[in-house]
Amino acid sequence: MKYYPSTSARFTAGFGCFLLALLFSLFSLSVLAQEEPAETDTASLSVTPDSIPLEYYPLPPTNVRVKDAPNDAGGSIDVQWDMSPDDVPEGKVKQYRILRAELIEGQRREFIEIGDATAGATLFTDGNTEDGLDYIYKVVAVNSLTQNNEVVWEAATESMPAGPVRSSAQWFDRQRVNALVGVLLLCVFIIYFITRARAGKELFIRKIAGLEAVEEAVGRATEMGKKIFYIPGISDMDNMQTIAGITILGKVAELAAQHETWLEVPVCRSLVMVTAKEVVKEAHSKVGRPDTFHEDQVHYLTDDQFGYAAAIDGMVVREKPATIFFMGEFFAESLILAETGNASGAIQIAGTAAPAQLPFFIASCDFTLIGEELFVASAYLSREPKLLGSLKGQDMGKAVILVAILIGIILETFDIWSFSTLFSVID
Amino acid sequence: MFVIQYFIPHYPFNRMSHWFSDWFAIILACAIVLGALNLMKISIQKVIKKKPGWGYAVVIIASFLLITIIGLSEGEGFREPGTWFDWLYVYVYTPCSSTMFAILGFFVASASYRAFRARNFEATLLLLAAFFVMIGRVPVGDIISGFMPEGARLSNLASWIMTFPQTAGQRAIMIGIALGIVSTSLRVILGIERAHLAGE
């Protein structure tokens, strides 16, 4: 680590004083700079007659088109139209209403209102259709006046009917081909490198400080004869970060079992408790010490985020563990946990992919795994060729992304081709 | 299967994630019994063996039983205003969780006092970014920089940091995490990563 050259303390102090003074004087200034809230005037309402003059009626919408909604599971039809010429700001169209009639054996049934759209809209998706049935649609332009939230009068003009049309389900969502290709490409990379690794190819992996320190941290606890706490985050087993955390727990538990150090895993999800118990037990028997495993090493506290944090705080303060691991998904409680751990003097190693919590782990813990590093940990700690292979595949994916970004930016900047559409997953 | 579902909107694939969500919810409901029993077991052990702090274990057991019995006996509408469960929620649970949340305000200050030092260039960057965002986001910021042209005021600077360099960093982290998740998922699916299935 490189340090700034020491400046004169006097200068620092003076500068600090200056800054503080500045801050406060400006704060005082800021509160003095008040502003009067603006007055709002009340709008007046005009009253209208009961009989509606003809000019209040809007022109109808035209060119109504209907088609089956694409890329869906059926049951919906898109209705599109061209706006009524009167549909202008402050114009005669207040809303559109969509009417629909079923067509059964050539007989048209009654038109029923099935929905509405605001003025300015040109598309309505009717999501209430039955596949295989023929429908006919009409769009109505409506002008109305409401007062006190009651409709005073209403004038509506209908469009020409459109249809018949049927809805149906599609078997393949064409808009998502790109995502499919991307995922497949990544899978191919990963599987390719896994097979290569199995074949015995050496794979390099860069040093990750946080993971290098795991062994040392466990060792320290052994020397001091104190406990190790392992906090696998507050998410449930349906979260990939928890799964990564549990994987690392396996390795830590093995080390702890070897050193005969008490590893305690307080959890806040029942499923995690069940899994963590299995993992710790397995680790103990793996290093040949199944007798040292104790059921109470892994225990449940509460599902509640802060209830969990409060309980762990108490445990940390009272039992003063030598080492604390935080591996998994964390939310706001991260800082409570890490600060209390720090104040109690424990060595702390954290890893999470929750970006908002990272700064605090970085501030309060001795080592922090940032984002993706958490997912790499299992490969890193076990050095199993298969896992390292998948890592290499992941990196290849990154390389492709980097190249894509580079090419894309060049193409887009010089207006050669709209490269970004390749990645579009929204229509 | 869920991968397929994303691309094929047709029945029965479109139903699959619904089923999964329901099944998962049901499994969770069963699993929490395990957790609660575990908590009770440990607390009761504490009381029986008269370990230090066993009095508090009694409180845990009592409050747990209190709310569980009330909640289960009040039936489906247990959450409606006016029930005892709701009372416990509003006057016991809420103050506790809100305060635990609020206590962070103190910790955040002490963490910044203790740990945010301009130790090296990276740390200085972190500090500067934090400084500009903190000061730029509250009205004080604009008063301080009021003498500068509109575009260079602190609030705009804060916005600029948020919209550009911050976004870039977030994006790199996001893509990294996504790749990490995809690759971990794949390892799970292929059965290479099976620590979570210990014992097989």
Added chain:
Amino acid sequence: MEHFALWLGGFLTLGIFSFLYKDNPWYKLTEAIYVGISAGYFVVVYFWDNFYSKFWVGVFPHKRLNEAGELVAGVEPDYWLIIGGVLGLLMLMRLLPKVGWISRWPLAFIVGATAGLWLINYFASFVMVQIQNTVTPLFGADYNASLFVIVGNIVVAVGTFTGLIYFFFSKEHKGAFGSAARVGIFFLMITFGASFGYTVMSRMSLLIGRIDFLFGDWLGMIR
């Protein structure tokens, strides 16, 4: 009752705040109450929301009638839910030591299904869309962006690029690659700094809310 409720709230709030001074009996008491109540709270909520309304009502639906006394549509029992029930039951087998191993099945199911689900959602939202938006014309669509935005665009492109380089694991960070990774770290640090600033903001707001409870709702000193 209302007086008691407010005092209880005040008591618990101050009890937790007292932890700031040091660990003490008041805090321990509050903590115990909190842990017990919250654990029980979740048991109740899971029971009614998950077990009862998903499983029980799903398999044995209520006969819900509308005003005219007709059966409302959509109340056919969903027997697929029974699979979930069975998986949940398998989970509970853990209570019996001999067949405890069977609880691995639902676990394997959850982990596997999650893996599948996250795989695709994450790829689409976090990779595809983010690349799509990093790949933008640096000088605006018609070369008309302001200097402010151009610099910003370049910063985003460089930041994302170098940030990703930092996350390369199978290559040593040396030479040009290493410097790029270092620039990447700088961006990550700015991100963390900004995050930090926002978090301070957020936490302070919550604290304000709580103090407002103490002096406002409880003691009535603030209007």
Added chain:
Amino acid sequence: MSTKAKEILALALIFAFSLIFYIGKVLGWGAVRFSTTVSLIVILLVALSLLWILILTIRGHLVERRIVFLYVGIAVALPLFMTLSQRIAISPEVEAVYNTLEGLPEGSKVLVSFDYDPPSAPELQPMAEAFLYYCFEHDLKVIMMGLWPQGPMQANMAIEKVLSDEKIKSKNLKYGEDYVNLGFQAGYEFVIQRMGSDFRSMFPTDYRGTPYEQIPLVKNVKNFSNIDYCFNLSSGFPGTREWVQIAVDRYGVTLGAGNTAVQAPQMYPFMRAGQLVGLLGGMVGAAEFEFLTKWIGKGTKFMISQSFAHVIVIAFIIIGNVAFFRSERKTGLKR
């Protein structure tokens, strides 16, 4: 006097203090207010004491954590009694939320999801109120729901507050026609996913138990395609990220969001990508939005505490760094 005795004395003082003011409240004494002069003097005193700490630090006495805690407490509590206000600058993200709302014609259907619980209410409740106020004032139809169990209760509280406003009261809004609260539904992000195909399957009734098809406002709402604008108030999971991933990326919804400040930075990439149209970040975002919608609520009221607290935190960072440079000069690295 021993530490124990001091502690007991402090406890007794706190109790007496609370009791006196509580009795005062019951008797209706009214609020404590500092005038502008008093407020400025208080600020000055705090500043001077901080300077003193700075000087102490330079002399080599590092202050304890608890002193920092004390200052934070002061910074947050005292401004609540002050009668000051500040000018608020509007950030583009907040303006974007407002502009999108402004672009909606009368009668547009707005879906608001309340995905938070009381602990996050200080930040999000002011946003909810201001948002509802705007919607009601401009005749937008509001459909409310919650992915968090306590969300709908927060929604009800916000509605109650907004409806008590004279201007809104005179509009004579009707439940079921102008606004509806669909209640909470368990299932996290899957709820959103299912709503993508069918709202009714997720919300067979509203929170009052009225069947979905009997509510005039929503009976024609099949799924997201019938919603003009979606607004999500979120303080964690499930929240804005899930809405973006599913409602926006899969179903093409127009989404705006109000987030706790912690979450807000993570939403910026979504916003730049156009997946989010705008963002209210934390209490400051709420205050800015309140300013735009002219609904002056708690966000604005607390802004002064917020500013003051930021200043204190920055002051302590400065003090910490002064101590750091000093100790480095004298003894090398000391942590």
